[in-house]
Amino acid sequence: MATTQQRQTQQQASSSRRRPARAVAALAAAALLAGTTAVTAFRVADADGPTPVPQLLAFLPWLAVPAGLGLLGALLARRRVLAVWGAALVALLAWYTVPRGGDHDPAGSPVADLRVLTANLQFGQAVGPLVDLVRQERPDLVFVQECDPACMDALTSRLTATHPHRRAVAGGGPVGSVIHSRLPLTAAAGVPASMGQPGAVIEVAGHQVRLQLAHPSPPIPERLTTWRAELEDLRHWAGERAAAGNAEAVAEDTPVILAGDFNASRDHAAFRRLLDDGGLNDAAALAGAARRATWPVTGAPAPGVQIDHVLVSPAFTARDARFPAMEGSDHRAVLVTLTLHR
Structure with missing residues (x-):
């Protein structure tokens, strides 16, 4: 008991x-x-x-x-x-x-391939690694963000032999941006923003392609309104398929490549509206890499997110998406092979 x-x-x-x-x-x-x-x-x-x-x-x-x-x-x-x-x-x-977006299949026949690289250099600190990456990978187009005047000069001198054509918006700190191209560029008005967003037109196998670099403000608390407005401006531009109503605007159905540091992921409503209303696809998603993180690259295991993108109109398919690290930058680059279809 x-x-x-x-x-x-x-x-x-x-x-x-x-x-x-x-x-x-x-x-x-x-x-x-x-x-x-x-x-x-x-x-x-x-x-x-x-x-x-x-x-x-x-x-x-x-x-x-x-x-x-x-x-x-x-x-x-x-x-x-x-x-x-x-x-x-x-x-x-x-x-x-769950990643989505890998089943895009344009009806037209393939015309040509384009290798596209976009890279944020973090105030120009990763110039050397970017040049090495360009020489190793030989992309046709290079979209560069956060490139100060010294960075601009270095890229111009070191990429002249392979990518002599350029369109740039000069500025200090994170403002400066530039598009370097292996193919000739025709001037086109960029989308105005607090950081540089140059635009251009190239001709690929007899077809015009409109290029636009993207670098809207980051969504930090004191710039949240600016972040929304600048993503909205990119959405408006992409929806029109033109250079913000400028006389240099290309035809409405011209294929588009919109690439850069968007400071936004696919989980932001503003970014999804840009994709949907602009009729654009994320090249990384088309290549099966929709969730690969591009920021922050700290050298230590840390949560990351994909905020650097190459967005393309439906005339393009994409493959071989890669995300090389660049010493000196807190971003990974995005390198993807695009195929333009008729």
């Missing part, structure tokens, strides 16, 4: 100790799930929301970590409602994270 009573007493004591632990686990799970749900709700609503939502939406796939921890806490706490909430949230995040 005494043994039975002792066992019952021990069980009651153990149960009493578990109750506070489960309560703490349930509270922590609810907090994690609530915070993650609040951000994910803006993705569901197709909106970017106020700070800090746009900054967190960039890392939407990584929200599966707090959501998964919330689910684990709910299971440990034996809270059925929390567990169902956590499972549904993890499933929703997984659905949004």
Whole structure:
């Protein structure tokens, strides 16, 4: 009898100790799930929301970590409602994270290939690695962001033999941008922005192709309005297939390559509107690399996001997307082979 009573007493004591632990686990799970749900709700609503939502939406796939921890806490706490909430949230995040866009098949026959490289040099600090990359990979077009005057001079002198044609917007710090090309460039008005966004036209096997470099403002709290406006301007430009109403505008159905550091991922509503309303495809997605991170490159394992893109009109297919690191820059370059179709 005494043994039975002792066992019952021990069980009651153990149960009493578990109750506070489960309560703490349930509270922590609810907090994690609530915070993650609040951000994910803006993705569901197709909106970017106020700070800090746009900054967190960039890392939407990584929200599966707090959501998964919330689910684990709910299971440990034996809270059925929390567990169902956590499972549904993890499933929703997984659905949004699954890469899409690799089944594009233009009806026209292939005309020519173009190798396109876009690179953010972080205030011109990665000039040498970019030059080495260009000489090694031999892209036809090179879109460069954050290239200050010294960077411009270095690229002009070191790429003259292979990429003598250029269109640039000069500026210090992150403002300067340039397009270098193996093929002749015709002037075209770029899309105005707080950082340089030059434009041009090239001819590929008798077909005109409109080029536009993209570098809208980053979505930091004090520049969030500018970020939205400059992505909207790019969306408007892409929808018109013209150089912002300028007399240099090319024909509406001219194929387009819009490349650069967009400071936005596919989880931002503003970027999705640019794709949809502009009738554009992400070349990395077409090549099966929609979620490969391009920023930040810190040298240590860290959550990353793809904010550098090569966007193309439906006349293009894409393959062989690669993301080389460049010493001195916190961005990876994007290198992709495009095929222009009739």
